[in-house]
Amino acid sequence: PFRISEKLSLQDWFLPSSKVELRTKTPWNAPILWEGTFNRTYLEEFYRNNPVTIGLTVFALGKYLDKYLEKFLASADKYFMPGHKVIYYVMVDNHSKLPYIEYGTSRFLKPRVVAKEARWQDVSMMRMKTLADMLQDFIKDEVDYVFCMDVDMDFRAPYGVETLGELVAQAQAWFMNSPNTEFTYERRPESKAYIEMGQGDFYYHAAVFGGTPSRVLDLVRSCYAGIMEDKKNNIEAVWHDESHLNKYFLEHKPTLILSPEYCWDYKIHTEMEHVKLAWAVKDYAEVRDNV
Ligand code: 2GW
Numbered sequence: 001p002f003r004i005s006e007k008l009s010l011q012d013w014f015l016p017s018s019k020v021e022l023r024t025k026t027p028w029n030a031p032i033l034w035e036g037t038f039n040r041t042y043l044e045e046f047y048r049n050n051p052v053t054i055g056l057t058v059f060a061l062g063k064y065l066d067k068y069l070e071k072f073l074a075s076a077d078k079y080f081m082p083g084h085k086v087i088y089y090v091m092v093d094n095h096s097k098l099p100y101i102e103y104g105t106s107r108f109l110k111p112r113v114v115a116k117e118a119r120w121q122d123v124s125m126m127r128m129k130t131l132a133d134m135l136q137d138f139i140k141d142e143v144d145y146v147f148c149m150d151v152d153m154d155f156r157a158p159y160g161v162e163t164l165g166e167l168v169a170q171a172q173a174w175f176m177n178s179p180n181t182e183f184t185y186e187r188r189p190e191s192k193a194y195i196e197m198g199q200g201d202f203y204y205h206a207a208v209f210g211g212t213p214s215r216v217l218d219l220v221r222s223c224y225a226g227i228m229e230d231k232k233n234n235i236e237a238v239w240h241d242e243s244h245l246n247k248y249f250l251e252h253k254p255t256l257i258l259s260p261e262y263c264w265d266y267k268i269h270t271e272m273e274h275v276k277l278a279w280a281v282k283d284y285a286e287v288r289d290n291v
């Protein structure tokens, strides 16, 4: 794999002024992607001449395998990076329950069986460990960019190459307009995920992160190290892996931020336009009763 982003210059495709009412640049000058801030025609032409392979990792263990995986994958096949080569890295705890899906052209499935942790907090957190191992062992040699996602979501509209970047973060929809003092960061200094009150740029959503394999590998290794250090010290961050992710992005600024159009919760409101990926309706009592 080669690094495409060195050849792609922001001024050629990013249109920060087209929606002036929205925040479209971070203080460190990373784009915040909204519909209308990018030139899709330009990008599609660029990536036609510079083809890339994109990885998408997802875990579906226990009830999440029964409930969410089929819709996630079927919708990804329709809307995730249409027209580009995609490898789905799907982690399940029961191989026989992998959904039957007829994948599109240039779509490849690499399933892997992993053991399900007993506590749900560990199911979520230990994704960082599995991802670190897999990125290191083979994903880094197979893709140019990789996205790591939750499974309890589905794609609704093209989620395309405009989202590719070195280190990509998702702004959590509920906190987009909140001051950072209201972000649900870990506030206990004893945790490795601690963020001081008044610090922080966005509340990032652990349901989506991505970038080049080397940048994502550094991220997952670092979050996993924080999680294990906390375990040693008998503390668990308030939002588990998401707390550690937020700490990582405070210290390593993302090069691209996805607006809530890229991960919308229709519970906020149903009028939202240009939603590319949406949270599944989740009955917590139903999916979490086994733990
Ligand atoms: C998770 C919670 C309670 C019971 C079960 C599970 C569970 C999660 C499971 O039984 N099987 C499973 O495969 N998972 C995986 O972990 C799955 O990929 C799921 O999307 C992911 C995170 O769990 P989820 O989606 O229930 O967490 P959320 O949507 O409340 O999300 C945020 O906070 C989490 C930490 O508490 C994570 O950081 C997550 O990435 C965030 O979006």
Ligand code: MN
Residues within 6 Å of the ligand: 150, 151, 152, 207
């Ligand atoms: Mn989720």
